[in-house]
Each structure stands twice: as C-alpha cells, then as structure tokens.
Amino acid sequence: MTTTTDVRTAVVARGLTKVYGEGDAAVRALRGIDVAFATGAFTAIMGPSGSGKSTLMHCLAGLDSVTDGEVRIGDVEITRLTDKQLTLLRRDRVGFIFQAFNLLPTLTAEQNIRLPLEIASRQADQVLFDRVIETVGLRDRLKHRPGELSGGQQQRVAVARALIGKPQVIFADEPTGNLDSRSGAEVLDFLRRSVRELGQTIVMVTHDPVAASYADRVVFLRDGSLVSELHNPTPQTVLDTLVALEA
Numbered sequence: 001m002t003t004t005t006d007v008r009t010a011v012v013a014r015g016l017t018k019v020y021g022e023g024d025a026a027v028r029a030l031r032g033i034d035v036a037f038a039t040g041a042f043t044a045i046m047g048p049s050g051s052g053k054s055t056l057m058h059c060l061a062g063l064d065s066v067t068d069g070e071v072r073i074g075d076v077e078i079t080r081l082t083d084k085q086l087t088l089l090r091r092d093r094v095g096f097i098f099q100a101f102n103l104l105p106t107l108t109a110e111q112n113i114r115l116p117l118e119i120a121s122r123q124a125d126q127v128l129f130d131r132v133i134e135t136v137g138l139r140d141r142l143k144h145r146p147g148e149l150s151g152g153q154q155q156r157v158a159v160a161r162a163l164i165g166k167p168q169v170i171f172a173d174e175p176t177g178n179l180d181s182r183s184g185a186e187v188l189d190f191l192r193r194s195v196r197e198l199g200q201t202i203v204m205v206t207h208d209p210v211a212a213s214y215a216d217r218v219v220f221l222r223d224g225s226l227v228s229e230l231h232n233p234t235p236q237t238v239l240d241t242l243v244a245l246e247a
Helices: 053-060 083-093 109-119 126-136 151-164 181-198 235-246
Strands: 009-020 027-038 042-046 068-073 094-097 169-173 202-205 217-222 225-231
Touching: 009 053, 027 053, 027 068, 027 217, 027 225, 042 053, 042 181, 042 235, 053 068, 053 169, 053 202, 083 094, 094 151, 109 151, 126 151, 126 181, 151 181, 181 202, 217 235, 225 235
Parallel strands: 042 202, 042 217, 094 169, 169 202
Antiparallel strands: 009 027, 009 068, 217 225
C-alpha cells in the first residue's frame, strides 16, 4: 500500500475505524483502515455494496465522525477539530461533487460556480477561473441557468464550482450516477484533465468499472477493510477484481 513516505500525500487515514450503534446492534463499517491518497492524483474507491466505500469517503472528508483512528488533510488532523473548525476546513480546503448537481436554479452557471467564493468573501483567481472554464468546456454556457443546461453540462458546472476554490482535495461521490454514458464520459474526462492540467487531487467513490478506469489508482474495500488496489486500471481489470472480491 502507498505510505506517507513514498509520495506527497493530500489525505491520509491511519487505523480508521467507524462503528454504528452499540452492543449487539453495533455495525463495524470500517475496520482499522490505513490508506494514503497522493497529491495531484485521481483515485477511485470501489467495493461491493455494503463494503464501506461511502463511509470511508465521508470520514476522509470530515462529513462523518470516526470511532477510532485519525485522518489528515494536508498537515491538519481533522479528527481533532471542532465542528466549527471542520466547517472552515471543508470550506477552504475541500471541494465536493455529488451525484445530485446541487445547483441553485435561479443563478446562472457562472454565478453557481462563483457562489462558494462569494459565501467565503474570497475573490476568484481570474487566471484559474479561465483555465477551469476552458478545462470543463463551459465558455458558451456561463449565462445559462441550470434549467437551460443538459445533465452533463450541469455536472460540469458542479465540477467547475469544486475546482474554483483551489481545494487541496476534491471528493466525488458517484459523480456520474445521474448521467447517461456519454455525459458521464465527458465529466470523467474533465475530472482527469483537472488532475493532469491543474494538478488537482481527486478521490472518487464509484460502483462503475468504466468510471474507475479514468483514475490513476483504484483501492478496493470489502466488509470495511482495504483488500486490494490497482494502478493504471482498465474497465476489465477493475471488473475482474470486483468479481474476485464478491466470489
């Protein structure tokens, strides 16, 4: 497994454990996971249903508390932060892309993209803004409202919104789940380009072997434990690994 000593890491988990409930009703969703995610890389998290992949992402992103262990984003151990400190860290250091686009229907695409910066009273880096818009191919759609955009275009707005704040890491939870195959491929290509051209770090949960093949690396969970990983994955090698895990 990747360690903190062999690559620069954006996110690290050590001994990460998550238990829901108590006593006989307790469910161990994560079982002492050690994993690191490289800076400037695109990593996918996969596993059978109930393997703990979404729980892992939520704990890594500070969206859910941990029962034991630690998580670091950059040089900050987020498991020791107060709720207020976590909120500020997520605002300033983390980007999110979800299956639902979560765009405000009354705002234009450009206004939706700039909204997190407006809320944080931060000025957009215009050079970065232009690069992001070119990367996601939205130049001729900036004045359109979400209702005037296709699903793929709306998700590209969500991607641009996540990129514009220059987060240390972007967490993407099934970002193509509501898209057809063509729109999904476009969004995944934009995510991969943001890693290669903008140096972004992306951690993505997906159930789709084709989506995972866009990543540099795939880590696999089963029953709350990290059990395997692939580098330079293809849809077939991902599928073969998933079939072996479910055997």
